[in-house]
Amino acid sequence: MEVNHTTKQWKIDTPEDHRLNEAADWLKDGKLVAFPTETVYGLGADARNDQAVKNIFEAKGRPADNPLIVHVGDVEAVSELVTEVPEHAKKLMETFWPGPLTIILPVGNQLASDVTAGLDTVGIRIPDHEIGRALLKAANIPVAAPSANRSGRPSPTSAAHVITDLNGRIDGVVDGGITGVGVESTVIDCSMETPMILRPGGVTREQIEDVIGPVGVTGKLAASEQPRSPGMKYKHYAPDTAVWLVREARNMAVIANQLKDQGKKVGYLVSLERAHEMNLEQPFILGSRENIDEITQQLYQKLREIDEHDYDVVLAESFSKKGIGEALMNRLERAASEIK
Ligand code: TXA
Ligand code: MG
16 A cells, blocks of 8 residues: 555535535545544545455554444435344434444445454444535445544544544545544444443443343453454553553552652643642643543543653543443543553
8 A cells, every 4th residue: 555645634614515525536436535423533435345445454554353334424325234224223223323323233245345354244323423424425335434543542533633643544534623522432233132332432321221221231351252342352542651540539649659759750631620639730631520521522632642741651530430431431441551
């Protein structure tokens, strides 16, 4: 793959902008185009085009056994991609689409085989972002799109993050501003009797269970076990700087002092309230503890900022796992090199 061609940037403010048609044509031509969704930016390619899909894996440095989510503009497009849509999946689509929920269903024969990484299922969603969705509607093809970061890095919540990671490795990026949710979609496997949440995300378990009743949740896997969602076995979202997640508020100062005694430079990734309580100098502030949505939206931005400094260790605050907090804490736990 050519790694030093230019990456075109379209700054798009409204879904009516005709330049979205150009970006859509590029997707139809087999090019790689990153675009905004309500969760994070996706790196899109025609999901039926073998070479285009291969190029996604190469641009990201993504392991070949990690399947991609297929994005569509309308629910009508789903039936061509899958062999069946069970009742519970239909209810979820009606309730949560467009929105941050990826639904896994038995795959049909329309898609490039690398999209599913050899599995017999495919994850599909309609993103709730007016520019991203307008692009999908204009292209009118199924668009495979993982998060538009280099593999292992925090997911991109702005076009600038995409450029930092993938400039010269992809054909274009549609810049639709900062994404709203800030963490990825919830992934739910609906290919079995009792649906199972494989990845917590923008739609909470409580919201899902209100609609279809109790669902399973993947817990910790034994080392030998193959995870149902291949992506969950990889280290993720991690800055290069060591991040230690501190469970108990009262331990943060103690751990900081121990590190400082060893001559280490210590940073903090905390709420506004914690920063005040501890009287911290230049912490990375995620937002107010009272506003867990804001904290979640800021997480990847702040994880990226951490690497612009020269801290030896950054101590991160723990938050409640209620609601979207489950997704927030899942990402923080996976970004952390140690949990204290
Ligand atoms: O919010 C999102 O979901 C973003 C935006 C761009 O839509 N996309 C995203 O894609 O986070 P990615 O590739 O970074 O994460 C997809 C996750 C991975 O953990 C992958 O293993 C899992 O979904 N996945 C995809 N297809 C699957 C399948 N058929 N069975 C099990 N897990 C699947
Ligand atoms: Mg990802």
